[in-house]
Amino acid sequence: MGDVLLMVAVFIFSFLVGYLLISKVPPRLHTPLMSMTNAISAVTILGALLLFAVETNAVQKGLGALAIVMATFNVIGGFAITNRMLKLFKTRE
Numbered sequence: 001m002g003d004v005l006l007m008v009a010v011f012i013f014s015f016l017v018g019y020l021l022i023s024k025v026p027p028r029l030h031t032p033l034m035s036m037t038n039a040i041s042a043v044t045i046l047g048a049l050l051l052f053a054v055e056t057n058a059v060q061k062g063l064g065a066l067a068i069v070m071a072t073f074n075v076i077g078g079f080a081i082t083n084r085m086l087k088l089f090k091t092r093e
Contacts, residue, residue, distance in 0.1 A: 038078040044071040 025033055044067055051064040 034078050034082060038075050038082075041071040041074040041078070045075070 022033065048064040048067040048071070051060065056064070
């Protein structure tokens with residue numbers, strides 16, 4: 001139970017620090033920041049996949065599966081939005 005509380009505390013702390021840092025970023029820097037978020041989500045996917053390599057209970061597997069789905073959604077959406085923004089800078093023929 002102590003491990004779960006520690007993980008929840010780390011999650012809440014990282015959420016608050018991330019929110020404070022991202023809220024101070026100027027709007028013109030959001031595209032590079034989104035690319036970095038895609039990279040972080042990819043690391044989350046890898047970490048969740050590693051969770052399935054060890055013996056875990058059903059709750060841990062469920063949380064790992066949820067992490068994979070949410071991070072994958074973030075990566076795909078981030079690439080789609082980044083691609084759309086990059087099309088704005090292409091010259092028309």
